[in-house]
Amino acid sequence: MTDNPTPTEAPQALRVFVVDDHAMFRAGVRAELAGRVDVIGEASSVAEAVSRIGALEPDVVLLDVHMPDGGGRAVLEVVRRTHPQVRFLALSVSDAAEDVIGLIRAGARGYVTKTISSDELAAAIRRVAEGDAVFSPRLAGFVLDAFASRSDTAVADPELDQLTNREREVLRLLARGYAYKEIAKELFISIKTVETHVSNVLRKLQMSNRYELSRWAADRRLV
């Protein structure tokens, strides 16, 4: 996260790949992103996505969650093993907690819903490409929810699963709809620090142990 590989200058040099089983939606994304990033390819199934992403090596993959034969999670798990440098941004119509958290845990760098405006989508792609994490307010809410309810009982694995107060504050502001810049101003810290906090949250989310996750999911009647 901290090693920032000098990003290519023009934003449209970002190479983006779209995975979605709805052709109409792929076409829409392509049209909306035209001129802002370079959409180098698209795929409509897990197998197709895995082989083409491997061949093209895009900077960012826009990934749908719900697809036949395994969905975005399957793509993530396969591609991440062979191409760890490819970054994933989940772009889904679902904002159900289990989808969001599940994809983040599988290794997506961010999660946005399909109602997002094209400007915000382009910005999110850029941020993910630069190694930053993109949290929608809703995602921040889920994370807070997941960790808040555990704060009193998380004696089993406190190091791994706890959020620091600062991280929690950052998440709260994110959930309230603040941009990184505004959070930095609000908390009197630099934007870079905000990004670090958010990245740490993401890291903790991916590393949280299975037991806690299943408890959390069971509590919310997700499983």
Next chain:
Amino acid sequence: METTRKEPVITAPTAPRLYRARDRRMVAGVAAGLADHLGIPATRVRVAFVLLLGFSGLGLLLYAAFWAVLPQRARTSEDATRRSFAQILPFLVIGVAVLITQGILFDSVGAAATGGWLIALVAVGAGVIWHQSDPERRRQWSETLPQMPWLAAVVDESDRRAFLLRFIGGGVLVATGIIGVVAVYAPSGDIGAVVNGVIFALVGLFGVAVVAGPALWRTFNQLRAEREGRIRETERAEVAAMVHDQVLHTLALIQRNAGDVKVVQRLARGQERSLRNWLYKPTASPTERFAAALEQAAAEVEDTFAITVETVVVGDRDTDERVGALVAAAREAMVNAARHAKVQTVSLYAEAEPDQLSVFVRDRGAGFDPSTVEETRHGVRGSIIGRMTRHGGRAEIRSEPGTGTEVRLFLPISRATAAAAPARPS
């Protein structure tokens, strides 16, 4: 299901019909049912049955006959009592004593007595198999497999182990009984022939099992597939009804109002929300839960002003009057944002902590200078600040022209009420 049963439990006010009891039963509920019908203590009936054992197993025969014939009383709510085998023990002891006494007094281990016993054995075995199923289930089976209802009666997916136990046990009883009867009434002279007969009978049973096994197995799967199909069908019907009632109507309205962007957006948003709730959300009543109430308020504002309210609620708790006031203040703040901020999106964030509820309503719209408008804005003063103060909370309004407005609402909760209300939906 229960109410559609044919048994006229309620409609017959005359003498209670004869049923097998479901509660207070020891073996199959025959004795208790008889006792209910006759109006005498169940113990007397049981003792009578046990004593009748002495007459060539007549008690057992009668019991089996009653068992096979009597319907079981319809299930009621107070069936908590389970059979206790400790209770059966005294009757078993008495029964054995009676048998021994009979043997000593009359030395009647003769052919007639044995024959009675064996017939009783057959009856019990048949009863076991028959009562493997209840009438409802038998009916269902004969519907699903009209060509061989008996086979369907044999397979019951819900408790396969019990089925195996009972069916095989019952079959063995029947076989033994029949063989015994044959051996007693057509005596071939030596005991070896009887033993051989028993062995051959068992081999026969085994053979039947081997032959029928694959067919049984197929029927199991067929029944299961049929049941799953039914469940899927029900779900499909539910989805179809939902799509018909809401989605198609919304799409029709959108086609008619295709020119009016605002209306189309409002319809699409409302439909999306309702579909999403239907798909993902466990339904909670807005009158009972804080999160549901806030979401409803946000939905109303969305519908009224054709904006998007990005709602994030962390945690939940039960509502009361004060929480209701908080929701109303939040609603007012959203309405203000929708009216004056001139934006398409307002974000609403709420968090239920153990000791405090907080709500934040934020927009990135026009904003205003709080010092200049405060005196004239009764909406803000009365509906937001005043309401929060009256209920022991507080409200802060932060706004700058150009950067938008955030309304922050806080409502402290005393420890006692917080403990009484679970913090999360369970």
